[in-house]
Amino acid sequence: EDKVVQxxxxxxxxxxxxxxxxxxxxxxxxxSLLWYKQEKKAPTFLFMLTSSGIEKKSGRLxxxxxxxxxFSILNITATQTGDSAIYLCAGRDTYGNKLVFxxxxxxxxxx
Amino acid sequence: xxxxxxxxxxxxxxTGEKVFxxxxxDMDHENMFWYxxxxxxxxxxxxxxxxxKMKEKGDIPExxxxxxxxxxxxxxILESASTNQTSMYLCASHPxxxxxxxxxxxxxxxxxxx
Numbered sequence: 001e002d003k004v005v006q007x008x009x010x011x012x013x014x015x016x017x018x019x020x021x022x023x024x025x026x027x028x029x030x031x032s033l034l035w036y037k038q039e040k041k042a043p044t045f046l047f048m049l050t051s052s053g054i055e056k057k058s059g060r061l062x063x064x065x066x067x068x069x070x071f072s073i074l075n076i077t078a079t080q081t082g083d084s085a086i087y088l089c090a091g092r093d094t095y096g097n098k099l100v101f102x103x104x105x106x107x108x109x110x111x
Numbered sequence: 112x113x114x115x116x117x118x119x120x121x122x123x124x125x126t127g128e129k130v131f132x133x134x135x136x137d138m139d140h141e142n143m144f145w146y147x148x149x150x151x152x153x154x155x156x157x158x159x160x161x162x163x164k165m166k167e168k169g170d171i172p173e174x175x176x177x178x179x180x181x182x183x184x185x186x187x188i189l190e191s192a193s194t195n196q197t198s199m200y201l202c203a204s205h206p207x208x209x210x211x212x213x214x215x216x217x218x219x220x221x222x223x224x225x
Binding site: 009034044100101103 | 115142144146151152153154155156159161169201205207213214215216217218219
């Protein structure tokens with residue numbers, strides 16, 4: 001059975017800290033890994049990673065995929081209170097469009 | 112701007128009631144999905160549909176059914192609501208296999224069954 005495991009489940013940091021969120025996956029016929037940010041409403045797309053070792057960056061957020069070790073990390077530098085959210089990781093297989101989600105990491109950034 | 116609209120943000124229903132959750136997308140997407148989200152469990156797939164009138168079970172279909180009579184609308188039905196179906200329900204859509212990117216989500220319906 002496909003599964004995605006995220007760690008830590010929750011995290012509290014102070015503004016300005018750097019955080020690393022982890023995601024390991026076991027997805028049959030793996031195609032890509034996606035990261036989402038969820039505040040009070042719908043999850044919003046952050047990154048999609050398909051190739052190993054290629055970092056994707058968007059402002060203070062970056063992410064990388066290791067297809068050999070089957071994991072991904074999401075880094076957030078110089079955290080701000082607006083980064084407080086649930087961060088979801090999901091794996092997608094080659095044949096369909098189903099996403100298998102992890103439980104999420106709840107990040108709280110204190111001012 | 113593309114949109115997935117869920118008809119209700121909050122619902123309170125009684126045990127045993129039949130409950131309809133509606134989801135409409137305006138992007139002409141082929142694929143639509145229903146997930147429930149519970150703390151510590153993440154998003155779990157209930158049902159999905161790759162085309163009109165087609166449906167497939169996800170990981171936790173028990174107690175639910177779906178209907179997709181039109182491409183833009185995907186309804187989730189709780190045949191006889193129970194307290195363990197109290198949850199956040201998220202609908203999502205996706206253009207289809209050729210598109211590499213992820214889903215567009217609705218804002219969610221928080222259902223409480225009392």
